[in-house]
Amino acid sequence: MPIxxxxxxxxxxxxxxxxxxxxxxxxxxxxxxxxxxELGYEPFMRTIDVLxxxxxxxxxxxxxxxxxxxxxxxxxxxxxxxxxxxxLADRVSASAEDPAALWARLGAEGAQRVYVxxxxxxxxxxxxxxxxxxxxxxxxxxxxAGIPLFGPTxxxxxxxxxxxxxxxxxxxxLRYRVTRPDR
Amino acid sequence: MPIxxxxxxxxxxxxxxxxxxxxxxxxxxxxxxxxxxELGYEPFMRTIDVLxxxxxxxxxxxxxxxxxxxxxxxxxxxxxxxxxxxxLADRVSASAEDPAALWARLGAEGAQRVYVxxxxxxxxxxxxxxxxxxxxxxxxxxxxAGIPLFGPTxxxxxxxxxxxxxxxxxxxxLRYRVTRPDR
Numbered sequence: 001m002p003i004x005x006x007x008x009x010x011x012x013x014x015x016x017x018x019x020x021x022x023x024x025x026x027x028x029x030x031x032x033x034x035x036x037x038e039l040g041y042e043p044f045m046r047t048i049d050v051l052x053x054x055x056x057x058x059x060x061x062x063x064x065x066x067x068x069x070x071x072x073x074x075x076x077x078x079x080x081x082x083x084x085x086x087x088l089a090d091r092v093s094a095s096a097e098d099p100a101a102l103w104a105r106l107g108a109e110g111a112q113r114v115y116v117x118x119x120x121x122x123x124x125x126x127x128x129x130x131x132x133x134x135x136x137x138x139x140x141x142x143x144x145a146g147i148p149l150f151g152p153t154x155x156x157x158x159x160x161x162x163x164x165x166x167x168x169x170x171x172x173x174l175r176y177r178v179t180r181p182d183r
Numbered sequence: 184m185p186i187x188x189x190x191x192x193x194x195x196x197x198x199x200x201x202x203x204x205x206x207x208x209x210x211x212x213x214x215x216x217x218x219x220x221e222l223g224y225e226p227f228m229r230t231i232d233v234l235x236x237x238x239x240x241x242x243x244x245x246x247x248x249x250x251x252x253x254x255x256x257x258x259x260x261x262x263x264x265x266x267x268x269x270x271l272a273d274r275v276s277a278s279a280e281d282p283a284a285l286w287a288r289l290g291a292e293g294a295q296r297v298y299v300x301x302x303x304x305x306x307x308x309x310x311x312x313x314x315x316x317x318x319x320x321x322x323x324x325x326x327x328a329g330i331p332l333f334g335p336t337x338x339x340x341x342x343x344x345x346x347x348x349x350x351x352x353x354x355x356x357l358r359y360r361v362t363r364p365d366r
Contacts, residue, residue, distance in 0.1 A: 012342060012359070013333035014197045025339060126325070140344050140359060142309070144336030150196035153327030156208060159195060161323050161353035170344035172357060176195070176323060
């Protein structure tokens with residue numbers, strides 16, 4: 001069955017975006033990153049078969065202008081009506097499955113590494129016990145309000161730290177495996 | 184005027200205690216710390232003149248049995264009636280001042296290093312622009328609910344990372360200075 005990963009940046013107070021979804025603070029922080037600095041995203045993406053993103057992330061990504069996921073397969077989790085751009089229809093699909101059903105289907109279809117992205121979607125997968133590892137890049141700012149990475153889990157989720165990288169421009173990348181006695 | 188510091192442990196999702204104030208998860212995590220491991224608390228405490236703690240923290244600390252702050256001066260921020268144990272009255276006082284007034288008074292009284300502790304109190308001092316540095320020890324667990332370290336700030340608080348220490352038992356200690364153009 002597929003390994004599910006989170007790879008995301010947060011403020012020190014745990015927000016992935018401002019309350020309106022804005023990423024200006026992250027864009028500002030990224031201007032402090034010297035050109036050519038490797039923050040691990042490209043190597044991570046090369047391991048991924050499928051992205052699972054939420055509807056909010058999908059709608060946000062469409063505003064970026066260029067589609068950021070290349071030819072990678074993407075599943076958009078949504079229960080609302082959605083029209084996928086015909087230019088993306090060969091690799092982007094929508095699903096209203098719950099996380100466990102989608103995870104099982106992707107596994108049956110041969111997926112081995114799934115990148116789970118977007119606040120609500122990450123929270124649903126984590127609460128369902130489906131996340132295997134998290135890479136969190138902590139940006140040196142407190143926003144005071146925003147869309148949180150984490151939400152209710154209904155139980156403690158134990159983690160194993162397996163890597164920490166810190167950068168001269170103040171980012172800290174924390175990598176955890178989820179400790180799962182059940183798998 | 185005094186330097187104000189935060190020195191605290193949080194879950195990866197930013198909680199300093201469970202919703203009921205319980206620290207069982209932190210006590211459990213501390214059982215994984217080898218005896219003699221230095222997590223920096225003692226050296227930090229030696230630099231401190233005064234602790235400022237909230238009422239919830241004070242009430243919690245009283246349940247510990249032994250008073251944890253030795254002979255250090257402690258100010259309990261509270262607007263509710265409070266009776267200080269006579270055995271502590273030589274070093275513990277209560278105050279209903281707002282953070283800026285208390286900070287100014289402590290400075291006038293000669294305090295140089297203040298340890299600000301407790302969720303609400305830290306949030307009030309941070310929102311008032313009075314925190315100079317934060318040492319946050321991130322425990323490898325997601326609690327899903329609890330008392331958050333951070334709250335509304337009304338603005339972005341920029342930070343400068345100045346140290347990261349990670350431990351084989353999975354704790355990560357992040358040390359930040361608050362970037363304050365106004366001081």
